[in-house]
Amino acid sequence: MSAQGEILLIAIIVSTACTIPGMFLVLRSMAMMSDAITHTILLGIVAAFFIVHSLTSPFLILGAALMGLLTVFMVESITKTKLMAEDSAIGIVFPFLFSIAIILITRYAGSVHLDTDSVLLGELAFAPFNRFVFLGVDMGAKAIYVMGAVLLMNLLLAFVFFKELKIATFDPALAAVLGLAPTLVHYGLMAAVSITAVAAFETVGSILVVAFMVGPPVTAYLLTDDLKRMMLISFAVGALNAFLGFRMAIWLDVSIAGSMATLTGITFFMVFLIAPSRGMLSVFLRRRRQKVDFAEKSLLFHLHNHEGDPDEALENGRHTIYDHLHWPHDFLDRLVKRLIDHHHVVVENDILKLTDQGRAYAIQSYEQIVAGIQVKEK
Amino acid sequence: MLTSLGLDYTLLVVSAGSGLLGLVSGVLGVFAVLRKQSLLGDAVAHAALPGIALMFLLTQTRQTELLLLGATLTGVLATGTIIAIDRFSRIKYDSALALILSVFFGFGLVLITFIQKIPTANQAGLDKFIFGQASTMLVRDVRLMIWVTLLMLGLTVLFWKELKMFSFDPGFTEVAGFSTRRINALLSGMIVVAIMIGLQTVGVILMSALIVAPGAAARQWSDRLSVVALLAGFFGAVSGLIGTLISSSITKMPTGPTIVIVLSLFTLISLLLAPNRGLLWQHLRQRKNQQMISYDKVLTAIHELAMNHENHQHTHAMAMIQPSKNIAGKPSKALQAAVENLEQRGLVRRNEDNQVAITPEGIRHVNRHLVKGDE
Numbered sequence: 001m002s003a004q005g006e007i008l009l010i011a012i013i014v015s016t017a018c019t020i021p022g023m024f025l026v027l028r029s030m031a032m033m034s035d036a037i038t039h040t041i042l043l044g045i046v047a048a049f050f051i052v053h054s055l056t057s058p059f060l061i062l063g064a065a066l067m068g069l070l071t072v073f074m075v076e077s078i079t080k081t082k083l084m085a086e087d088s089a090i091g092i093v094f095p096f097l098f099s100i101a102i103i104l105i106t107r108y109a110g111s112v113h114l115d116t117d118s119v120l121l122g123e124l125a126f127a128p129f130n131r132f133v134f135l136g137v138d139m140g141a142k143a144i145y146v147m148g149a150v151l152l153m154n155l156l157l158a159f160v161f162f163k164e165l166k167i168a169t170f171d172p173a174l175a176a177v178l179g180l181a182p183t184l185v186h187y188g189l190m191a192a193v194s195i196t197a198v199a200a201f202e203t204v205g206s207i208l209v210v211a212f213m214v215g216p217p218v219t220a221y222l223l224t225d226d227l228k229r230m231m232l233i234s235f236a237v238g239a240l241n242a243f244l245g246f247r248m249a250i251w252l253d254v255s256i257a258g259s260m261a262t263l264t265g266i267t268f269f270m271v272f273l274i275a276p277s278r279g280m281l282s283v284f285l286r287r288r289r290q291k292v293d294f295a296e297k298s299l300l301f302h303l304h305n306h307e308g309d310p311d312e313a314l315e316n317g318r319h320t321i322y323d324h325l326h327w328p329h330d331f332l333d334r335l336v337k338r339l340i341d342h343h344h345v346v347v348e349n350d351i352l353k354l355t356d357q358g359r360a361y362a363i364q365s366y367e368q369i370v371a372g373i374q375v376k377e378k
Numbered sequence: 379m380l381t382s383l384g385l386d387y388t389l390l391v392v393s394a395g396s397g398l399l400g401l402v403s404g405v406l407g408v409f410a411v412l413r414k415q416s417l418l419g420d421a422v423a424h425a426a427l428p429g430i431a432l433m434f435l436l437t438q439t440r441q442t443e444l445l446l447l448g449a450t451l452t453g454v455l456a457t458g459t460i461i462a463i464d465r466f467s468r469i470k471y472d473s474a475l476a477l478i479l480s481v482f483f484g485f486g487l488v489l490i491t492f493i494q495k496i497p498t499a500n501q502a503g504l505d506k507f508i509f510g511q512a513s514t515m516l517v518r519d520v521r522l523m524i525w526v527t528l529l530m531l532g533l534t535v536l537f538w539k540e541l542k543m544f545s546f547d548p549g550f551t552e553v554a555g556f557s558t559r560r561i562n563a564l565l566s567g568m569i570v571v572a573i574m575i576g577l578q579t580v581g582v583i584l585m586s587a588l589i590v591a592p593g594a595a596a597r598q599w600s601d602r603l604s605v606v607a608l609l610a611g612f613f614g615a616v617s618g619l620i621g622t623l624i625s626s627s628i629t630k631m632p633t634g635p636t637i638v639i640v641l642s643l644f645t646l647i648s649l650l651l652a653p654n655r656g657l658l659w660q661h662l663r664q665r666k667n668q669q670m671i672s673y674d675k676v677l678t679a680i681h682e683l684a685m686n687h688e689n690h691q692h693t694h695a696m697a698m699i700q701p702s703k704n705i706a707g708k709p710s711k712a713l714q715a716a717v718e719n720l721e722q723r724g725l726v727r728r729n730e731d732n733q734v735a736i737t738p739e740g741i742r743h744v745n746r747h748l749v750k751g752d753e
Binding site for chain 2: 026029030031032034035039078081083084085087088090091092095096098099100102103106107205207208210211213214215218221222249252253254255257258259260261262264265268272278279280283284
């Protein structure tokens with residue numbers, strides 16, 4: 001396989017592997033925990049390095065995973081004291097652990113072949129240089145196997161514990177009642193996040209792991225309500241970002257992981273703007289439609305209330321109604337025109353009069369609203 | 379003059395800068411912590427990277443003021459985007475933060491690697507913003523920081539009422555006729571500026587700690603916003619100074635991380651020791667409450683025994699109140715302590731055989747505080 005093909009393959013594997021735990025982080029409102037963990041695993045790696053004195057030892061992954069869990073534990077312990085909100089706890093714990101790591105690396109930089117730049121920024125372009133040689137035969141880039149193993153692990157975990165993850169994510173109380181141990185699921189998920197992050201940081205850098213974990217799932221979240229479908233869309237979006245980002249990086253000769261993260265942002269924003277029913281455009285249009293619709297109903301209620309009143313000519317007068325509703329003139333004019341067009345209202349002697357159809361619509365809408373309030377109160 | 383006192387000139391400049399930074403980020407961070415927007419600072423700091431790189435690409439200068447202006451622009455853009463995502467979609471705030479943080483940072487990396495490929499561009503010094511490099515601070519940087527600090531503190535004092543109201547009750551602020559949107563924009567803008575002046579010292583990754591930690595630590599010591607803000611500024615400034623001094627007196631000790639660790643210690647101490655709220659106080663209070671409850675239990679037991687007799691002043695052996703596990707029948711230490719406490723408060727009395735009886739005062743106490751309803 002060519003070096004370029006290998007890079008692309010690694011990128012797609014990393015993206016897919018990151019998406020799986022990332023999706024549950026997004027759904028559980030814990031996305032920023034991924035940011036914290038991707039930073040603190042550095043301390044785990046450094047600490048493990050001081051013990052085993054090797055940069056290729058699997059203990060590094062173990063150390064990093066433990067540090068990820070420790071981060072979660074520290075944040076939760078602080079939050080549990082109720083002295084500080086969770087986001088503040090995250091904002092203090094991860095810089096603290098990360099600072100220790102940076103100080104250790106700086107102080108022992110001579111003896112440690114670990115520099116903070118490579119950990120934080122990563123370089124996908126170098127991944128093919130690190131080969132996996134088995135019995136003297138070159139089997140391809142090592143990262144393919146490492147990330148492939150992590151991907152398999154995540155897929156297996158998601159497949160086996162799908163029900164547990166789903167219930168613990170959407171209804172932790174129910175999960176506890178059913179004996180599904182939401183705390184265990186929670187820490188299991190965090191362990192998966194840590195392991196994925198530590199395996200991926202070497203290739204894409206720890207900060208961009210966050211983009212791979214969070215980007216595709218939030219994009220998919222705008223397109224579907226179904227968990228399985230969300231996962232599949234996330235995979236597709238992640239692969240697309242990896243492919244396009246890779247092309248862009250080759251074209252401009254820039255950081256591959258960086259341009260994949262940039263593409264993650266671009267695809268997100270396209271979907272964010274135009275996604276059917278959940279995109280910004282449709283939300284905006286819907287809110288405007290609801291505003292007009294509600295104003296229309298309120299106007300009809302007003303007309304209905306004052307129908308036949310002695311001061312109907314004033315309250316519902318074509319030119320005096322402005323003083324009673326205090327709405328902007330042009331907005332009210334447009335509403336009245338719409339109501340006349342829909343045959344809900346007619347103008348008689350400069351007074352706005354409900355038609356039978358308009359009156360029926362007003363009463364029906366009113367009853368619907370009242371019924372809605374009653375349901376809510378129950 | 380000060381240099382003659384043995385203070386290195388560079389060190390003086392750098393510590394002044396770090397202290398100012400701690401002061402301003404500490405004061406403004408209080409509002410971020412109260413608004414539960416602690417991590418916005420983290421996102422904004424990361425978003426500064428593309429701004430710095432873009433400004434460098436456009437102007438080809440390494441003048442700190444210009445680069446930080448670029449950083450401010452992308453920081454504001456990132457904040458606006460996060461707010462828009464939060465408002466116009468069902469994506470939650472934390473997801474929006476994580477997404478924008480990593481995407482902007484990724485774009486920044488793209489730009490920096492692009493700049494590195496330009497043969498004429500001397501990009502050295504751009505990556506100092508990632509980890510911060512306090513030692514590169516110049517006198518003019520500190521002068522800029524002084525002006526920014528004065529401006530930010532001035533704005534805080536000027537809009538104190540608005541910021542205070544907005545932090546605790548945005549709904550009321552709106553009803554009272556203030557524009558919450560404008561106050562929010564002002565506050566976010568000020569925090570963005572505070573972050574920008576911190577980039578040079580502590581870098582994009584650790585900047586969030588300077589925003590969050592002083593506020594969160596100061597919050598433990600008082601319920602008054604003015605006291606909390608002053609304390610946060612103090613914690614921030616002192617941490618900046620101490621961190622810089624430590625890192626300059628030990629070789630190979632990076633400034634930014636050292637400041638963060640000093641700050642974390644301040645926070646830890648506050649969490650443990652702050653009066654009333656601190657964990658130590660909570661623990662002591664809880665133990666005292668538990669003790670009071672156990673005393674009350676003993677008193678109720680004595681009361682119940684007394685009620686079984688015509689003469690309420692009838693005395694009972696300790697073993698009657700609470701059978702002892704001790705073979706010799708000696709009362710447990712806890713029981714002895716409880717009886718002694720009750721006796722001191724005049725609720726029970728003991729005779730010379732160590733037998734206990736309830737006093738009329740004790741009966742009144744039980745009826746008033748420990749009996750439910752009137753039986």
